Amino acid sequence: MVQLASGTQFGAHWVRVLALVLGLWTLVGTTQAAALKIGLAAEVTTVDPHFFNTGPNNAFLHHVFDSLVDVDADGRLISGLAESWVAVDATTWEFRLRKGVKFHDGSELSAEDVLFSLARPAQLTNSPGSYTSYTKPIVASQAVDRYTVRLRTATPYGPLPLDLSSIFIVSKKAVEKTGTEQFNAGPAAIGTGPFRLVAFHKGERIELARHEAYWGVRPEWDTVHFRVLASDAPRLSALLAGDVDLIEAVPTADLARLKTNPRVSVTTRTTxxxxxxxxxxxxxxxxxxxxxxxxxxxxxxxxxxxxxxxxxxxxxxxxxxxxxxxxxxxxxxxxxxxxxxxxxxxxxxxxxxxxxxxxxxxxxxxxxxxxxxxxxxxxxxxxxxxxxxxxxxxxxxxxxxxxxxxxxxxxxxxxxxxxxxxxxxxxxxxxxxxxxxxxxxxxxxxxxxxxxxxxxxxxxxxxxxxxxxxxxxxxxxxxxxxxxxxxxxxxxxxxxxxxxxxxASWGLRKGLKYDGRVDEFTYAHEVRSVK
Missing domain, CATH: 3.10.105.10 (Dipeptide-binding Protein; Domain 3)
Known part of the structure; x- marks a missing residue:
């Protein structure tokens, strides 16, 4: 051990060096990337947003892709990529897109991407769970200009905006360039959502990084790591061990015990x-x-x-x-x-x-x-x-x-x-x-x-x-x-x-807050840290 004699020239020099090192460590600590780890209760089977319509898939896909119309935590329609929409007449709907929305590759969203995305579900004839029930009422579509889309239905159909909250918008250019089979690999998974895909390991884990040019509210997390923990016991154990920060579907038998644990909190709401x-x-x-x-x-x-x-x-x-x-x-x-x-x-x-x-x-x-x-x-x-x-x-x-x-x-x-x-x-x-x-x-x-x-x-x-x-x-x-x-x-x-x-219930490590959603989905961009 080297003893520093303060008051000597040698000791003062090393005190200054040590202070500088400690300052650097502090700076590194304050700029460390914010990461969120989530334990999922069900497997995400695909990153293709038009291939398999299941709850676990849709919940995850909302991180990478957006829809024209969105739904808030209470189940109410809110604007998404369309800042407004109106029924022009009984069978015609017009959607006005936000300007300047960027895909993960830096390209700008246009009406052509929307029309491409609305037509795509019907082209996936091998889908095990199709999204076509949401697009079937549409009999004609038109890009009025770069930021305006008109959709026509055969008969008056009021729920069309709600239907379109389930259709994710993809980059036409990316899909045509890479091919449909490249969604899980990543190159085709170019959306406008709050996070971009880093890695998809089916049945195991998924890694995301924040989309820095996201048009909406900036997510708190630089990276998000999802782990598939379908069994109750391993999912709960991962939370208690600190391996994940949040789990969905808290096991019923453990709910009361978890509520008394000072290291975690529980969110519950009617779904x-x-x-x-x-x-x-x-x-x-x-x-x-x-x-x-x-x-x-x-x-x-x-x-x-x-x-x-x-x-x-x-x-x-x-x-x-x-x-x-x-x-x-x-x-x-x-x-x-x-x-x-x-x-x-x-x-x-x-x-x-x-x-x-x-x-x-x-x-x-x-x-x-x-x-x-x-x-x-x-x-x-x-x-x-x-x-x-x-x-x-x-x-x-x-x-x-x-x-x-x-x-x-x-x-x-x-x-x-x-x-x-x-x-x-x-x-x-x-x-x-x-x-x-x-x-x-x-x-x-x-x-x-x-x-x-x-x-x-x-x-x-x-x-x-x-x-x-x-x-x-x-x-x-x-x-x-x-x-x-x-x-x-x-x-x-x-x-x-x-x-x-x-x-529905979610378990979180102390210091995190998630209000929960009526649709039971878990959104990383709605999780926030609290003191």
Missing amino acids: WRTLFWHLDQFRDRSPYVTDLAGKPLDRNPLKDVRVRRAISKAINRQALVERSLEGRAVAASNINAPGIFGYNSEIAVEAYDPAGAKKLLAEAGYPEGFGLTLHGPNNRYINDAQVVQTVAQLLNRVGIRAKVETLPLSVYFGKARASEYSMALLGWGSLASDFTLRSIVGTPDADRGWGTWNWGRYSNPAVDALVQSALESVSPEQREDFARQAAKLALDDVAVIPSHHQL
Whole structure:
């Protein structure tokens, strides 16, 4: 060890040198790049923004790409790459682009990039989950000038701006130069979003760097590192060990413990995902409905609105939320969450009324009840298998001898979409009630794209007419009024049985804040540091 004698020329020299070194260290520390590490609950399968329409993909893609219209954390439409839009007439929409928006390669966004991006989903014929449902209403498109786009629909279609919030805008030049297959590799992944792609390792990790010329609010983070941690235990362990700064989908069983940990914080909010029950309403003999001896019934009781209402009254939603869901949900009255466009606040949560349920069953001709098997997934929603089991127990209390069969999602959805079940659980999230009604209770029609998730094949021409009126309304006020009317009519008829709205949760290291989003997405550019 060298001892410095302050007061001597030699000692003073080394004191000055040491001070200079310490000052440099301090300077390096203050200019160190700000990095954010996020643990994802599901895999991102592609960086191609028009190839596979899934929630995890879309949540990530918002970091690299922008859309014409955006959606804020509460599910409200806000401007994106289009600073404004207007319905010129009943079938023509005009979008005015922001000027000076830069792609990651420095080129400027133009109307040609927009038209190219809107046409591209239909060209990807091998897509496992297409985005064409959002672009299908468009029958003609035109670049009026460099910063103005006009889109025409065959019939009046009010939700087009909302549809376009799901279509990401890519660089025409980059895609044509590199080819579609170069998105995951990086060269084609040129967007205008807050971050640019650095590396994509499918199923493992993704690395981003801040887009310094981003047109919007500057992100706090120089770099973002995503790790795919699909299993609950490793994801939570990574947060507690400091390997990641934020995780999504905090495991339910660990939520209470995590809230008491001084090194982390938890954000929770009600999301758009609503769980409800589909009931077989199209077959005279339903496959999982029997008499009390287990023999198939010749008459399907689920086609009787009194039986459907009895089942709804038999479900104690508050107990379900508190016990089976451990407080991670709120009881539902609608098939969209509160705050979502078209939500009808005049519809009340069905009160738990077992006596009323028994009375309705007797009026329908089933005073002793009947047999019914409930189906649901066991790996998709919060405590989903437990939810199915609890509802079965509640139905048994009113005379419906209920059995339970839960299956992995990979098996369950295929069977449910083929209408193989009599009573089946589904979770659904949407930013507009008329969209949900069209898919969930609209009379199935493949050509129109209606009833694509209508497992019970409910059909009511009056509901269809109101939904159609909503979709054709270019006035937001008229559209929402029609949607609310349609929701009330469908739920008065017990088209489906709403159960609960899920809560989403995020775990963060101390010193970070994330308010959460109604769409359950995790956005690095909305995470910020706090003192």
